[in-house]
Amino acid sequence: MLDQDLLSRLLGRALQHGGEFADVFCxxxxxxxxxLQDGHIHEASYGVTLGxxxxxxxxxxxxxxxxxxxxxxxxxxxxxxxxxxxxxxPAGEAHAVDLSVDHVASLYNSEPPGEFxxxxxxxxxxxxxxxxxxxxPHVIAVNAHVSDEMQEVWIATSDGxxxxxxxxxxxxxxxxxxxxxxxxxxxxxxDGGRVSLAYFDRETPAALxxxxxxxxxxxxxxxxxxxxxxxxIVGAGGGGxxxxxxxxxxxxxxxxxxxxxxxxxxxxxxxxxxxxxxxDDGNLREERGSLNVDDEGVPxxxxxxxxxxxxxxxxxxxxxxxxxxxxxxxxxxxQSFRFxxxxxxxxxxxxxxxxxxxxxxxxxQRGIFAKSFAGGQVEIAKGDFVxxxxxxxxxxxxxxxxxxxxxxxxxxxxxxxxxxxxxGNDARLARxxxxxxxxxxxxxxxxxxxxxxxxxITVGGTQHE
Amino acid sequence: MNDAAALDLAGRALTxxxxxxxxxxxxxxxxxxxxxxxARENVxxxxxxxxxKGLFLRVFRDGRKATLSTSDFSDxxxxxxxxxxxxHADLVSPDEFAxxxxxxxxxxxxxxxxxxxxxxxxxxxxxxxxxxxxERLIRAADARVVNSxxxxxxxxxxxxxxxxxxxxxxxxxxxxxxxxTGPIALDGExxxxxxxxxAARRFEDLETSExxxxxxxxxxxxxxxxxxxxxMRVPVIFERDVAxxxxxxxxxxxxxxxxxxxxxxxxxxxxxxxxxxxxxxxxDGRVPGGLGSxxxxxxxxxxxxxxxFERGVLRSFLYDTYYARKLGAATTGNSTGGGxxxxxxxxxxxxxxxAELIAATPQGVLVMDTIGFATEHASGTYSRGARGFFxxxxxxxxxxxxxxxxxxxxxxxxxxxxxxxxxxxxxxxISPSFRIAEMTVSGN
Numbered sequence: 001m002l003d004q005d006l007l008s009r010l011l012g013r014a015l016q017h018g019g020e021f022a023d024v025f026c027x028x029x030x031x032x033x034x035x036l037q038d039g040h041i042h043e044a045s046y047g048v049t050l051g052x053x054x055x056x057x058x059x060x061x062x063x064x065x066x067x068x069x070x071x072x073x074x075x076x077x078x079x080x081x082x083x084x085x086x087x088x089x090p091a092g093e094a095h096a097v098d099l100s101v102d103h104v105a106s107l108y109n110s111e112p113p114g115e116f117x118x119x120x121x122x123x124x125x126x127x128x129x130x131x132x133x134x135x136x137p138h139v140i141a142v143n144a145h146v147s148d149e150m151q152e153v154w155i156a157t158s159d160g161x162x163x164x165x166x167x168x169x170x171x172x173x174x175x176x177x178x179x180x181x182x183x184x185x186x187x188x189x190x191d192g193g194r195v196s197l198a199y200f201d202r203e204t205p206a207a208l209x210x211x212x213x214x215x216x217x218x219x220x221x222x223x224x225x226x227x228x229x230x231x232x233i234v235g236a237g238g239g240g241x242x243x244x245x246x247x248x249x250x251x252x253x254x255x256x257x258x259x260x261x262x263x264x265x266x267x268x269x270x271x272x273x274x275x276x277x278x279x280d281d282g283n284l285r286e287e288r289g290s291l292n293v294d295d296e297g298v299p300x301x302x303x304x305x306x307x308x309x310x311x312x313x314x315x316x317x318x319x320x321x322x323x324x325x326x327x328x329x330x331x332x333x334x335q336s337f338r339f340x341x342x343x344x345x346x347x348x349x350x351x352x353x354x355x356x357x358x359x360x361x362x363x364x365q366r367g368i369f370a371k372s373f374a375g376g377q378v379e380i381a382k383g384d385f386v387x388x389x390x391x392x393x394x395x396x397x398x399x400x401x402x403x404x405x406x407x408x409x410x411x412x413x414x415x416x417x418x419x420x421x422x423x424g425n426d427a428r429l430a431r432x433x434x435x436x437x438x439x440x441x442x443x444x445x446x447x448x449x450x451x452x453x454x455x456x457i458t459v460g461g462t463q464h465e
Numbered sequence: 466m467n468d469a470a471a472l473d474l475a476g477r478a479l480t481x482x483x484x485x486x487x488x489x490x491x492x493x494x495x496x497x498x499x500x501x502x503x504a505r506e507n508v509x510x511x512x513x514x515x516x517x518k519g520l521f522l523r524v525f526r527d528g529r530k531a532t533l534s535t536s537d538f539s540d541x542x543x544x545x546x547x548x549x550x551x552x553h554a555d556l557v558s559p560d561e562f563a564x565x566x567x568x569x570x571x572x573x574x575x576x577x578x579x580x581x582x583x584x585x586x587x588x589x590x591x592x593x594x595x596x597x598x599x600e601r602l603i604r605a606a607d608a609r610v611v612n613s614x615x616x617x618x619x620x621x622x623x624x625x626x627x628x629x630x631x632x633x634x635x636x637x638x639x640x641x642x643x644x645x646t647g648p649i650a651l652d653g654e655x656x657x658x659x660x661x662x663x664a665a666r667r668f669e670d671l672e673t674s675e676x677x678x679x680x681x682x683x684x685x686x687x688x689x690x691x692x693x694x695x696x697m698r699v700p701v702i703f704e705r706d707v708a709x710x711x712x713x714x715x716x717x718x719x720x721x722x723x724x725x726x727x728x729x730x731x732x733x734x735x736x737x738x739x740x741x742x743x744x745x746x747x748x749d750g751r752v753p754g755g756l757g758s759x760x761x762x763x764x765x766x767x768x769x770x771x772x773x774f775e776r777g778v779l780r781s782f783l784y785d786t787y788y789a790r791k792l793g794a795a796t797t798g799n800s801t802g803g804g805x806x807x808x809x810x811x812x813x814x815x816x817x818x819x820a821e822l823i824a825a826t827p828q829g830v831l832v833m834d835t836i837g838f839a840t841e842h843a844s845g846t847y848s849r850g851a852r853g854f855f856x857x858x859x860x861x862x863x864x865x866x867x868x869x870x871x872x873x874x875x876x877x878x879x880x881x882x883x884x885x886x887x888x889x890x891x892x893x894x895i896s897p898s899f900r901i902a903e904m905t906v907s908g909n
């Protein structure tokens with residue numbers, strides 16, 4: 001996007017007042033999306049994100065500036081603005097930084113770069129709409145969207161590397177509302193990944209829409225959720241939101257370097273039941289959270305966060321890794337060129353345990369089965385987390401029975417993970433539609449998990465005997 | 466910031482849209498200079514300053530609509546993006562309701578006191594010092610503060626311009642500044658964080674750094690020794706910030722965009738009594754200095770004051786032009802450009818203070834903070850993680866956390882039995898504290 005000479009000059013200019021490290025992040029992203037509403041293609045949207053972000057790091061301080069004007073003059077001004085962070089350091093000189101190009105193999109499965117083919121989107125959306133309406137006469141509304149994005153990034157760092165990544169991301173989302181005139185219920189299913197549209201030949205829009213319609217009709221028939229402490233079984237796949245909230249965020253290195261996470265300084269300690277192992281992986285083929293290189297130019301990695309209940313590692317970006325005497329784990333991510341990177345999750349999951357899923361259910365007297373989650377949130381310092389059940393059922397005397405309305409579940413990270421009493425042998429990754437927010441920045445992520453049983457947790461429904 | 470630069474860019478995009486086949490088009494452009502300083506202890510952890518532009522274009526052709534958002538403002542890049550956006554309209558279904566608004570804002574009545582030159586003129590060092598001083602203030606406020614998630618000073622100096630192919634073109638400058646901090650206090654082994662911040666259009670309307678620091682620290686240390694409450698049905702008081710989060714949910718249910726697609730529990734209920742007599746909720750885009758105020762909305766329609774609930778009766782949903790036409794109503798000036806959004810959306814305050822409200826509650830729960838969010842608005846179910854105090858005999862008896870509070874929105878609005886007087890226009894969606902007669906608190 002920018003020529004190599006200019007990148008070298010920008011890095012030199014960024015370090016004009018000293019500073020330990022600088023990087024230049026160039027981004028060109030094109031997104032095309034189509035939206036269906038009321039059985040019709042409602043809107044087409046095209047988006048272009050084009051710009052450059054420049055960062056200067058000195059100690060634990062970072063200066064950042066971006067520009068959507070790509071002229072050398074504007075970019076040099078941005079480098080000057082970022083360099084202000086080290087203006088009190090001994091005066092240096094602006095030396096250009098020599099860059100050599102690093103090549104990385106691709107984890108993505110994308111068609112060769114070409115033009116978007118919008119007629120395919122229209123066909124996908126229409127097929128989703130028809131399938132949802134066919135599924136059940138109570139379906140009153142179908143809202144669907146498909147988006148196809150190509151994000152190209154070029155990252156130049158003051159240690160002399162220049163790397164490039166081209167990241168495809170497609171998403172199909174279907175939201176269905178069912179009504180019987182008295183009550184309403186809704187269901188959402190999304191899928192996609194770092195793949196081409198050919199992915200939806202296998203995972204068809206019709207099947208995804210029928211699944212959303214099924215959830216909507218289940219929620220239509222749902223009774224108010226119970227209130228109080230009870231056993232909980234978390235469903236395979238989407239249940240991984242539990243790991244993301246209860247543990248994942250607390251292991252991001254910025255919180256731990258600053259000592260603001262409840263997991264700070266606890267490497268080597270027991271933080272979960274010995275049945276619990278948690279990985280974060282930037283290298284899973286085609287997954288939403290995968291990255292050939294992160295937004296600081298570091299290749300994605302497989303990270304063991306927790307093994308048999310023991311905390312083994314944090315997710316590191318460059319700045320925090322350097323200050324903690326560690327190496328980056330390829331976890332530096334940003335929403336766009338307008339933001340400085342933060343340590344973030346990629347795809348967070350738990351591998352198989354050895355429990356039989358039917359036996360897990362049969363062993364549960366009174367509880368809730370959270371088949372999927374619609375989202376979650378955590379407060380890092382104390383570790384209290386919530387997640388919102390997307391599809392849930394009561395468990396009574398060893399059987400999954402009545403569906404319950406979307407309740408919030410609340411727990412504390414380590415307390416809940418200590419209470420994991422069974423891990424199933426049905427591990428899988430969730431359908432790919434999750435987006436994680438932190439500090440105002442949103443990035444695509446993946447989650448996964450086998451069926452897991454937690455001995456007790458607080459269910460936030462309304463029904464209290 | 467320069468009105469002319471924004472209007473010029475908007476004009477370029479409109480011309481390109483007309484040249485490439487759009488029959489009608491509208492464009493909004495914002496140019497924003499942002500500043501952000503974050504301090505931790507005596508270190509400036511982050512210093513960010515940039516001027517960014519955003520352009521959002523909507524084009525119409527034979528009732529088909531397509532949109533473009535871009536940050537490529539080169540001649541070639543803008544032309545290419547507009548050509549593509551216009552071409553994509555071909556595959557969109559014709560829609561009789563799509564199109565420009567019938568009436569745009571008059572040229573007068575633009576000044577809503579949204580711009581404070583003092584913010585633009587502030588010196589960078591002074592702003593950085595503010596973040597550093599917040600770090601000192603939280604530590605001085607209470608010896609139990611051992612750490613922080615960071616203290617921040619942010620501001621924005623901007624101009625927003627809007628133009629459409631009927632000849633409408635207008636621009637207005639705006640500013641915004643904010644201070645916030647997140648002290649962490651150590652309660653035995655437990656880290657307790659207290660987040661608090663202030664934001665305003667005018668610098669002098671910001672709460673002082675001292676007051677921000679004290680409130681944030683109180684939020685952390687007040688919860689010391691918090692325990693999980695028993696599961697019970699009790700009156701619940703929502704303190705103003707969490708009350709505002711609840712109103713955010715309620716906004717989604719009165720948004721014409723959700724009503725039109727069946728995704729609102731309030732669909733078909735205009736004219737019905739939903740809430741108690743104390744529930745009067747207003748959307749007002751013309752509050753002077755309001756953070757949700759603007760002279761015109763995202764499609765150039767004049768903003769206004771719309772009663773949404775009056776003494777419990779649902780009076781109106783909120784609309785942009787498209788959803789108003791679709792639902793047989795008139796726009797309420799709530800277009801965000803791409804959808805429907807709140808301006809200043811608030812519950813009318815009552816006359817008692819929060820302290821008086823607590824004193825008038827023999828037994829109940831005061832919710833001071835919630836986590837979680839609504840993921841769907843079809844069923845009207847509310848459930849959030851929470852922390853706060855258990856109230857006994859009109860007094861804060863002991864702090865509680867790790868519980869949820871839940872109910873159905875219909876019951877909750879009908880159950881509003883007291884509203885406090887502590888409304889502040891420090892965000893777009895705001896509320897005074899209020900009490901709901903009975904909700905389910907779920908703990909042990």
